Amino acid sequence: GAGVSQSPSNKVTEKGKDVELRCDPISGHTALYWYRQSLGQGLEFLIYFQGNSAPDKSGLPSDRFSAERTGGSVSTLTIQRTQQEDSAVYLCASSSFSGGDEQYFGPGTRLTVT
């Protein structure tokens, strides 16, 4: 079956603009995660959705970052008034049930803020 997909694969934007990144998880997966990875670094947890529960937003670095998951499926990560330090690869993952299960990753969106 289809894996996790993300769009766009690359995004170049000017400082101060808003961007939206999209994630389509594996069908039937109830858990969805967003991570950020700066060059040569590990994964930084951003936000976690589990079913209809309130999302865990503890990793969002500032109030310029927000995410939603509509209908328990597709998720959108929005970054408002982008800054150069927001440049990174944004990775989405889904898993079949809970936070500790094997996660299936999308290919990521490489965001460059100029």
Add this chain to the structure above:
Amino acid sequence: SQQGEEDPQALSIQEGENATMNCSYKTSINNLQWYRQNSGRGLVHLILIRSNEREKHSGRLRVTLDTSKKSSSLLITASRAADTASYFCATDGGNLIFGKGTKLSVKP
């Protein structure tokens, strides 16, 4: 705060040699997972070891877990150039928390 820390940060070996990467963590876990990442893109799950397991094998991969020392190791035997990638451990104490990874380079 970061939970898993991989060691070494970078490892360069010749094809055919074995590669060992280590992961240390700080708090109790339900399970520990190893992932592989090529070219800074999506991660691929390799193996999961539960807190009540000590060793697990999958093909050329061998993972050990020592909960008393809060550490795990990933051994790749008979390495190939295609194994060149970054390897991350992730610990589950609720959510997965990833380390910074070990960058493995296998030279043909």
